[in-house]
Amino acid sequence: MLQIYNTLSRSKQVFKPILPGKVKMYVCGMTVYDFCHIGHARVMIVFDMVVRWLRASGYEVLYVRNITDIDDKIINRAIENGEPIAALTNRFIDAMHADSDELGLIHPDQEPRATDYIKQMQGMIGKLIENELAYQGEDGDVNFAVRLLPRYGQLSGKTLDELHAGERVAVGGGKRDPLDFVLWKSAKPEEPSDTRWSSPWGEGRPGWHIECSAMACDLLGEHFDIHGGGADLQFPHHENEIAQSEGALYGQGRKEDDAPFVNYWMHNGHIRVNEEKMSKSLGNFFLIRDVLKSFDPEVLRFFMLKAHYRSPINYSDAQLEEARAGLVRLYTALAQAPIAQNSSIDPKNPWAQRFADAMNDDFNTPEAIAVLFDLASEVNRAQGDEKQMLASTMKALGATLNFLQRDPTAFLQGGSRDESGLSPAQIEEQIAARVSAKQAKDFTLADLIRKTLLEQGVVLEDKPGGITEWRRA
Known part of the structure; x- marks a missing residue:
């Protein structure tokens, strides 16, 4: 109700x-x-x-x-x-x-x-x-x-x-x-x-x-x-x-x-902006289109809804980076399991009931988002059909807030919208160089490439079968 x-x-x-x-x-x-x-x-x-x-x-x-x-x-x-x-x-x-x-x-x-x-x-x-x-x-x-x-x-x-x-x-x-x-x-x-x-x-x-x-x-x-x-x-x-x-x-x-x-x-x-009232005279006035030059639109939406709608919120780049890190965590969980394109959910599902209880309590999006994070933790622990079911539930619930509907790999590799940083082609080139170094048993160079990429905001994850996946930090 x-x-x-x-x-x-x-x-x-x-x-x-x-x-x-x-x-x-x-x-x-x-x-x-x-x-x-x-x-x-x-x-x-x-x-x-x-x-x-x-x-x-x-x-x-x-x-x-x-x-x-x-x-x-x-x-x-x-x-x-x-x-x-x-x-x-x-x-x-x-x-x-x-x-x-x-x-x-x-x-x-x-x-x-x-x-x-x-x-x-x-x-x-x-x-x-x-x-x-x-x-x-x-x-x-x-x-x-x-x-x-x-x-x-x-x-x-x-x-x-x-x-x-x-x-x-x-x-x-x-x-x-x-x-x-x-x-x-x-x-x-x-x-x-x-x-x-x-x-x-x-x-x-x-x-x-x-x-x-x-x-x-x-x-x-x-x-x-x-x-x-x-x-x-x-x-x-x-x-x-x-x-x-x-x-x-x-x-x-x-x-x-x-x-x-x-x-x-x-x-x-x-x-508020950096704990001050937003105003043009203070020089802390941010246009939507300027913010979106550096941050994905889903990150800005996620940042706004992490707080209850009636609460004042403090805006800063650090807060947006924190929101992006939260979305990375959720998308990383989704990336682990194949999900049907149009995920649906039984409203009697206990996760759906928790989510609905939060939203029905004066649109309590912080509590609803907490359900998504709990689901992500369960996805990370689960195996097989259970992992897929939990991930599908997570995506279906996210859809009601217009979150988590993109291809996880595309989101994770998208990072910020800043022009600086490595392009996907440059990252793939470094991964190929690391593979060659490992094949040549030059593990020092392989570790150096991983470390250098991490310093540039790129996380490498080695998967079975010699596959290396990457995402923005």
């Missing part, structure tokens, strides 16, 4: 979909003005894992992840580059898709772009004005009146007074209260024509928060199962989504028996 930690209730809850056997899930996606970084990678990998496990558990999943293609950062970057908004955003959407494909991630079933949902956003803003939860200020912006919604703060766990005490922004422009947030931004004279749309409140563009509410409600309905995103979005973005969505539907007073906007809120933890 699957349990999910619900940020809204601050507890694990048994997962009960609104419609039996079906799951509707929305995940906050990227703002496309630059290449994706490893923080984006964690969101994509975590919710890829969630969708895979839900589907492996028999659910029919509708997975929606939005694209924010209108935003202050996008506008500023387009002006800096001297290019239209669409040219900028389309380029980085293509780059995001390329990064996702390189990581081996499934595509969302729907990937709505904010600029295609302006009409729906305006409709929701109109409802909020009708419900007297929004107003147009003197500066032309339309704002949400936070204090008129008593339930505001339920996701963050803060009261309105606590939030107000922590607010440092003075009331200015058209806002009545510093807690109020913008729903529709009035166009500025200096802004390009492709950043504005006509509306009942004058030309302008949507605020960031209203985008997700409108797209989610349009594609999944006003009440759906799971909403996910990074921990940094919990407040104010997701808090504001709840306020807008429930305010448009119920007005100022949602009753206890009224369905909430979302049943389960999921948030993945932050990424």
Whole structure:
């Protein structure tokens, strides 16, 4: 029985979909003005894992992840580059898709772009004005009146007074209260024509928060199962989504028996780099495509899922090397036994039950991966049919997390993606030289070749029949 930690209730809850056997899930996606970084990678990998496990558990999943293609950062970057908004955003959407494909991630079933949902956003803003939860200020912006919604703060766990005490922004422009947030931004004279749309409140563009509410409600309905995103979005973005969505539907007073906007809120933890917050100013900002120049995509996925999705993780090359070493251990075990191309597994298999118990405990991937390591140890000890059965089980379980599906030899000989180091042809040449040295009984030279290769990150393994296999260390 699957349990999910619900940020809204601050507890694990048994997962009960609104419609039996079906799951509707929305995940906050990227703002496309630059290449994706490893923080984006964690969101994509975590919710890829969630969708895979839900589907492996028999659910029919509708997975929606939005694209924010209108935003202050996008506008500023387009002006800096001297290019239209669409040219900028389309380029980085293509780059995001390329990064996702390189990581081996499934595509969302729907990937709505904010600029295609302006009409729906305006409709929701109109409802909020009708419900007297929004107003147009003197500066032309339309704002949400936070204090008129008593339930505001339920996701963050803060009261309105606590939030107000922590607010440092003075009331200015058209806002009545510093807690109020913008729903529709009035166009500025200096802004390009492709950043504005006509509306009942004058030309302008949507605020960031209203985008997700409108797209989610349009594609999944006003009440759906799971909403996910990074921990940094919990407040104010997701808090504001709840306020807008429930305010448009119920007005100022949602009753206890009224369905909430979302049943389960999921948030993945932050990424730190060498124990510091990742930021461009600190120079510790890593793009996905740069990381993948040195590390295999499966290594990056493995690194992200070795930790529980809610835990903060520390990123470093040493951590990635440790993840690669773990995958080497697993693939080394798989290399010992022939496995059918499409391995399947009996769910009553005790290994499968342990794995499922871990995943059903709030997607506990560290425990699930521990099952794979235990299986690898058993494969190393077993013989004959038992070895093959254990290896097949290991591969089948790995498939639910998109691990261990490649040819073991190809992975083990692939190593890092760094251009430095010996090529396979150079390694085979050294192995041939070692064979010749052994045939000539020059064991000193043979040992020297083995040692030199090891120093260059290549491990030799002598097998029966005079066969020598190799892998990257």
